[in-house]
Amino acid sequence: MKVAFLGTGLMGLPMAQRLLAANIELIAYNRTPEKLAPLQADGAEIATHPRHAIRAADCIILMLTNVAAIYSVLLSDTSWRTLSGRTVIQMGTITPTESQEIRDAVVAAGGEYIEAPVLGSIPEAETGNLIVMVGAQETQFHRHFRLLQYFGPEPRLIGSVGSAAALKLALNQLIASLTTSFALSLAFIQRQDINPEVFMEILRESALYAPTFDKKLSRMLDGNFANPNFPTKHLLKDTDLFISEAKSADLDVSSIKGVRQILQAAMKMSFANDDYSSVFYAIKAWEEGRWE
CATH class of the missing domain: 1.10.1040.10 (N-(1-d-carboxylethyl)-l-norvaline Dehydrogenase; domain 2)
Structure with missing residues (x-):
């Protein structure tokens, strides 16, 4: 499995580094390219446009600032067309309504969507001890459980999309x-x-x-x-x-x-x-x- 990590800020960077440390193939994108230098040094592939990262990956993890950034990076015309057959895991803090609307757009593009916001800060992100809350169907939760465990030891299914x-x-x-x-x-x-x-x-x-x-x-x-x-x-x-x-x-x-x-x-x-x-x-x- 190849993972695209979109958003490598204060929390996203150590979370992406956790995946690299586990030998997961990673391609990363950030709207501020300079923030990608540590990941590139650790062996991540760097994308110059989000659609390149999405097209190259099986799973896309979002750790972006807000819903506007998600729409810009994930759901622009060029990116949206590449989502078919891919799983989007949204891990930032947005509203339930926003999450459900993004799910509907991803599903309409032929992709799969789950939400998995986290509680904790940089030290927990670095050690993989975040609290991971998941909004998804039960089958989706179990399918992606192992991946989510790289961020927190006990990901918890809260309910359907919007609940987490x-x-x-x-x-x-x-x-x-x-x-x-x-x-x-x-x-x-x-x-x-x-x-x-x-x-x-x-x-x-x-x-x-x-x-x-x-x-x-x-x-x-x-x-x-x-x-x-x-x-x-x-x-x-x-x-x-x-x-x-x-x-x-x-x-x-x-x-x-x-x-x-x-x-x-x-x-x-x-x-x-x-x-x-x-x-x-x-x-x-x-x-x-x-x-x-």
Whole structure:
């Protein structure tokens, strides 16, 4: 089997490298060709156009930024015509409706489509310990199970196409909400001259604790948001997707709208490409009037 990997950014690159390490024949494409250099050095074939990668492969893995990028790379006139007889595995974060629409386009072109968004960041991508959630028919899931295991040890079938995309949005909403809530509490105890370590000792002993708090603590205290595992701009994009879908489901989105405002503030403070823990500085800047 030959795999085409379309999208080799922060997450896509280590995921594609996992396949190369397993001696899977790989052809890669990225809209920014410079990002392909590490894969080329590791032995991947490089495509200059997505249709070349699609035509050469049996299976196409998508790890692209958003649905617009998917349509541009996968479903343009020249690429769409090459999908017949091929399997598309969409692993980025998009809405259930978007995923279903892409499935319909792929099937109309004679191809097969499954969604398999992942939870985790660069360290988990590098070690193959992502949580892989699959939206597909059961037969499709079992047929591609071994391939998906290169990314996570226990891929899980959630339901039909759209179900895994929805679950991924629900989890990313928690990423945004938990991080901003923790950042607010941390900023508050600092203003009260309470030692952050005392705060953390008590928090770790409680049912309120989440491991992500310790993962982000040093970044927040040190103000070091460089070299992100997940940049602020991507979390804002996913938050917008969640808000849109939750409103369509007649849910009250007031709380996540507040989180979105803080993410937007971090963006205005030039943290778009930095780690999303930068929301800590956005929260602290409120009193100073820097993002009203």
